[in-house]
Amino acid sequence: MANVQVTGSIRFSDGSSVPLLNSAMAEGTLTELQTDSGFTTVAQGLGSYAPGKTVVAGLVAAANNASYAYILRQGVILATIPVAADGAVRSGQMPMKNVRLMPGDTIQVMAVTAADREISVYAHCSDGTQQIFAVTPSGAATNTLTSVITGNGLGETLQGKTINEVYVNGPSASETAKISSAGGVVFLDAQGSPIGAAHATVVANNQSAPIAFNTRVALNFALQCVTTS
Numbered sequence: 395m396a397n398v399q400v401t402g403s404i405r406f407s408d409g410s411s412v413p414l415l416n417s418a419m420a421e422g423t424l425t426e427l428q429t430d431s432g433f434t435t436v437a438q439g440l441g442s443y444a445p446g447k448t449v450v451a452g453l454v455a456a457a458n459n460a461s462y463a464y465i466l467r468q469g470v471i472l473a474t475i476p477v478a479a480d481g482a483v484r485s486g487q488m489p490m491k492n493v494r495l496m497p498g499d500t501i502q503v504m505a506v507t508a509a510d511r512e513i514s515v516y517a518h519c520s521d522g523t524q525q526i527f528a529v530t531p532s533g534a535a536t537n538t539l540t541s542v543i544t545g546n547g548l549g550e551t552l553q554g555k556t557i558n559e560v561y562v563n564g565p566s567a568s569e570t571a572k573i574s575s576a577g578g579v580v581f582l583d584a585q586g587s588p589i590g591a592a593h594a595t596v597v598a599n600n601q602s603a604p605i606a607f608n609t610r611v612a613l614n615f616a617l618q619c620v621t622t623s
Contacts, residue, residue, distance in 0.1 A: 395421040398457035400505050402427060402475070404440060405487050407448040412440075414454070419505050424542075427454060427463070427501040440465065441499025448494045449473060451487040455480050456505035459598045461563055462514045462526050462542065463503040465493065471543060472499065474516040474524050477563060478601040479508075485601055491524055504528075504542075508598055511569050513619050515539060515579055515592075516561035517548075518604075523555055531572075531621040539579065539617040548581070549615035556610045557590075561602050564594025575620035584614035 398421055402414035415430035415437075428437040440449075452475045454463040460477035473491040478484075506512055514528035527539035527548060541551045562578045564570045570577065573594065581590035590609045595602045 395507055397421070398505055400427055400454065400456045400460070400503055402454035402463070402501070403452060403487060404449055405451040406444065407450050407492065411487070412443060414501065419456070419503065421458065421505050421507050422510070424502055424504050427503045439498070439500045441495045441497050444495050445497050446495065448492055449490055450492055451489050452476065453478060453483070453487045454501070454503055455483055456503070458508040459506045459510060459566070461504040461506050461510070461512045461528060462516070463501060464524075464526060465499055466502050467496065467499050469543070471524055471526060474518070474526060474561070475501065476561070476602055477597060479598045482597065482599055483601050491518070491522065508566055509569070511565050513539070513565060513573070513579065513594055514542070514563045515617060516563070517552060517557050518559040519552060519555040520558045521555060523552065525551055527617050529619060531619060533621070534623050535621055537619045537621060539619065548617040549584070549611060549613045552611040553613050554611065557607050559604045560592050560607050561604055562592045562594040563597050563602050565596070566598050567596050570594055570596050572621045572623050573619060574622050575618060579617055579619050581609055582616045582618060584612060
């Protein structure tokens with residue numbers, strides 16, 4: 395793994411935007427992405443830079459690949475941020491959950507290598523809750539995705555909520571080809587029966603995009619990815 399450049403931008407409801415930059419982010423390590431000091435005088439956390447402003451759109455791009463990014467407030471995911479790899483950006487900033495910033499809010503990013511096998515899912519719920527689940531498969535296995543915040547599974551994390559949109563951020567094309575579970579992830583009920591499925595986007599090649607969904611989550615529901623090797 396290497397230290398790579400990660401860039402991004404956030405757009406606010408007043409029409410303004412702020413560029414983001416970390417010129418040496420460690421791949422495979424969750425790291426804060428701050429404002430670009432070349433334009434904001436000093437590098438700052440997002441909430442400290444723009445307290446009171448409302449986020450409406452954004453994008454984060456990493457040199458090789460990115461698994462996920464989000465705005466964090468006091469240990470809770472406030473809003474997920476669309477991700478891409480450099481050279482794979484198609485739409486630029488994309489709509490996000492509208493959130494009013496407070497001092498202390500930060501952007502957290504997981505930049506990964508081009509060969510990394512991690513697959514992550516943004517789960518957006520009808521009540522505004524947003525959560526990220528991820529797993530790094532190893533060999534041929536049934537892999538269960540868990541919350542990147544708590545380590546708990548789908549049912550324990552989102553019990554009683556309805557998922558109405560997902561992003562599935564996948565690994566390289568060669569690694570995605572090893573995924574037999576609908577080419578991405580499958581949502582299972584407490585009896586292990588499939589209730590939803592979504593293909594993964596090869597983020598190294600294409601900017602991730604939302605997939606419409608309609609799944610109500612109950613206790614012991616799971617989110618899995620099956621790999622053949």
